[in-house]
Amino acid sequence: MSDALLTLEGVHTHIGAYHILHGVDLTVPANQLTMLLGRNGAGKTTTLRTVMGLWHASQGRITLAGQDITARATPDIAQSGVAYVPESMGIFSDLSVKENMLLAARGARTIDDVDTKRLEWIFDMFPAMKKFWLHPAGKLSGGQKQMLAVSRAIVEPRQLLLIDEPSKGLAPAIIQNMIAAFRELKAAQTTILLVEQNFNFARQLGDTVAVMDDGRVVHSGAMAELAEDSALQARLLGLSLGAHQ
Amino acid sequence: MNTSVITTPATGSVARWQALKDFDWKPVALVPLLAALALPAVGSGSTWLTLTVAGLAMGLIVFIIASGLTLVFGLMDVLNFGHGVFIALGAFVAVSVFGGLNAYAIADSFWLNLAALVPAMLAAMVVAGAVGLVFERFIVRPVYGQHLKQILITMGGMIIGEELIKVIWGPGQLALPLPETLRGSFIIGDASIEKYRLLAMGVGLAVFAAMVWTLNRTKVGLLIRAGVQDREMVESLGYRIQRLFIGVFVAGSALAGLGGVMWGLYQQTVLPQMGAQVNVLIFIVIIIGGLGSTLGALVGALLVGLMANYTGFLMPKVALFSNIALMVAILLWRPQGVYPVANR
Numbered sequence: 001m002s003d004a005l006l007t008l009e010g011v012h013t014h015i016g017a018y019h020i021l022h023g024v025d026l027t028v029p030a031n032q033l034t035m036l037l038g039r040n041g042a043g044k045t046t047t048l049r050t051v052m053g054l055w056h057a058s059q060g061r062i063t064l065a066g067q068d069i070t071a072r073a074t075p076d077i078a079q080s081g082v083a084y085v086p087e088s089m090g091i092f093s094d095l096s097v098k099e100n101m102l103l104a105a106r107g108a109r110t111i112d113d114v115d116t117k118r119l120e121w122i123f124d125m126f127p128a129m130k131k132f133w134l135h136p137a138g139k140l141s142g143g144q145k146q147m148l149a150v151s152r153a154i155v156e157p158r159q160l161l162l163i164d165e166p167s168k169g170l171a172p173a174i175i176q177n178m179i180a181a182f183r184e185l186k187a188a189q190t191t192i193l194l195v196e197q198n199f200n201f202a203r204q205l206g207d208t209v210a211v212m213d214d215g216r217v218v219h220s221g222a223m224a225e226l227a228e229d230s231a232l233q234a235r236l237l238g239l240s241l242g243a244h245q
Numbered sequence: 246m247n248t249s250v251i252t253t254p255a256t257g258s259v260a261r262w263q264a265l266k267d268f269d270w271k272p273v274a275l276v277p278l279l280a281a282l283a284l285p286a287v288g289s290g291s292t293w294l295t296l297t298v299a300g301l302a303m304g305l306i307v308f309i310i311a312s313g314l315t316l317v318f319g320l321m322d323v324l325n326f327g328h329g330v331f332i333a334l335g336a337f338v339a340v341s342v343f344g345g346l347n348a349y350a351i352a353d354s355f356w357l358n359l360a361a362l363v364p365a366m367l368a369a370m371v372v373a374g375a376v377g378l379v380f381e382r383f384i385v386r387p388v389y390g391q392h393l394k395q396i397l398i399t400m401g402g403m404i405i406g407e408e409l410i411k412v413i414w415g416p417g418q419l420a421l422p423l424p425e426t427l428r429g430s431f432i433i434g435d436a437s438i439e440k441y442r443l444l445a446m447g448v449g450l451a452v453f454a455a456m457v458w459t460l461n462r463t464k465v466g467l468l469i470r471a472g473v474q475d476r477e478m479v480e481s482l483g484y485r486i487q488r489l490f491i492g493v494f495v496a497g498s499a500l501a502g503l504g505g506v507m508w509g510l511y512q513q514t515v516l517p518q519m520g521a522q523v524n525v526l527i528f529i530v531i532i533i534g535g536l537g538s539t540l541g542a543l544v545g546a547l548l549v550g551l552m553a554n555y556t557g558f559l560m561p562k563v564a565l566f567s568n569i570a571l572m573v574a575i576l577l578w579r580p581q582g583v584y585p586v587a588n589r
Contacts, residue, residue, distance in 0.1 A: 054477060073480075078481055078482060079483045084481045086478070090477075090481065092471040092474050092475060092478070094470060094474060094586070095470060102467065103467055104482055106484070110464075134260035134261070136264065139267070
């Protein structure tokens with residue numbers, strides 16, 4: 001198993017009066033894609049937002065490449081190489097695709113400063129980004145916006161990608177396109193923590209998996225192991241479904 | 246990087262044409278529509294031209310003042326009811342600078358007049374910007390995210406500011422006469438166009454052009470536009486929105502100082518309470534425009550300027566609340582303002 005890039009130890013998060021995470025323990029190995037599964041309200045999005053510093057952990061410790069980032073501000077965490085794609089995608093609708101990409105490339109003052117080879121790599125994965133380069137991002141379809149959100153996250157090399165439900169609301173053909181793109185990112189040794197509800201999507205991509213319920217990680221291990229064990233799937237995901245109902 | 250691999254001129258022009266086609270022209274068209282509707286009501290073409298130029302000049306001065314305020318609200322959701330104090334401060338600083346450069350201000354030379362006017366504008370901007378920095382740190386920052394407290398404390402800040410102005414410059418009204426060559430009018434047919442109003446229009450358009458260029462052509466401008474839409478995402482991309490906000494607050498205060506000089510010269514008198522008087526107008530403007538929108542603020546300011554001048558001539562008793570009626574009518578048409586900011 002690879003070394004851990006991201007580690008959460010006993011992380012608790014409160015949002016106002018609500019206690020959402022109840023001691024999350026999670027390890028994200030370097031150069032692998034880790035799936036974070038669980039029912040609605042299990043705490044998956046809160047986990048990503050807590051890692052990103054958008055909500056602060058009230059207890060516990062988060063380390064990135066050995067550095068404690070628990071109390072760091074969001075811009076500091078982003079600058080240490082973490083990219084975040086929220087469930088809402090966070091696209092700047094009034095800005096063009098090009099302007100969205102330029103903002104994500106922190107080191108670039110103009111688009112001419114962005115690495116051409118990297119842009120071409122992104123365009124190969126998502127040809128729509130090239131086609132609609134100068135168009136307002138708000139005019140893109142839902143799938144294209146998701147492609148832009150992922151493209152933005154990878155416009156510069158990052159240590160870790162945090163991606164929240166990229167398949168949500170997308171047509172099957174677009175989901176296949178996203179799966180192909182994530183395979184490409186895996187091949188490029190990118191470390192990804194990906195929240196997903198669609199198990200079929202998750203099983204095709206995940207190297208490792210963690211399942212959350214009621215603000216805790218209730219299972220973690222190899223995705224292949226979970227994919228092959230229908231009894232375990234029924235117990236973990238069925239248990240989650242039952243709790244949800 | 247060679248951007249031609251990304252976009253050919255053809256795709257660039259297609260995108261630009263598409264953007265022009267998609268642009269919402271209706272709010273912009275309201276400005277000439279209002280002017281056209283006023284023509285038969287006013288009756289005389291020359292009077293209409295005089296009123297229209299006066300309205301556009303007033304609108305552009307109000308835009309200079311309001312543009313910073315709308316970005317401050319858009320970026321950080323801050324309701325700054327103390328914005329008016331920077332207007333008054335700018336105007337009083339101009340009185341002092343004009344006092345010091347009186348020989349230049351009264352000289353019958355356009356260039357010598359400019360030698361008094363430009364330092365007055367720059368000094369007003371520097372002082373208002375510096376006070377804005379202090380105002381943000383000690384008055385606005387402790388109440389982020391708390392609208393009621395923002396309203397109360399920023400209004401309190403404005404009262405303190407007004408009292409400090411009285412301590413420094415006295416409680417009374419002071420004269421801010423126009424420089425010699427900016428007095429009088431150009432006569433076009435039977436219409437009288439005041440020279441200063443043309444200058445005010447020029448300065449207002451220059452500020453608008455500079456803002457459009459900054460917001461569209463620089464990375465800081467892109468960050469401001471992005472921050473107005475989704476500040477959390479801007480932070481997630483690794484930028485400190487707080488620093489950006491301080492910069493915008495200071496720039497907005499400096500512009501209010503410049504607007505104060507323009508407004509003071511427009512009225513030719515300055516009062517410590519002048520900021521509070523203009524505050525109502527600028528809030529109407531940014532609400533009409535769609536909170537956070539620069540183009541919306543321009544459209545709102547021009548409509549407010551024209552409406553104030555037309556109704557002031559046609560129905561002076563109605564003029565007092567004509568702009569509130571205009572705001573109500575526009576909000577009935579577009580409840581989020583004429584150019585609402587996406588994602589908010």
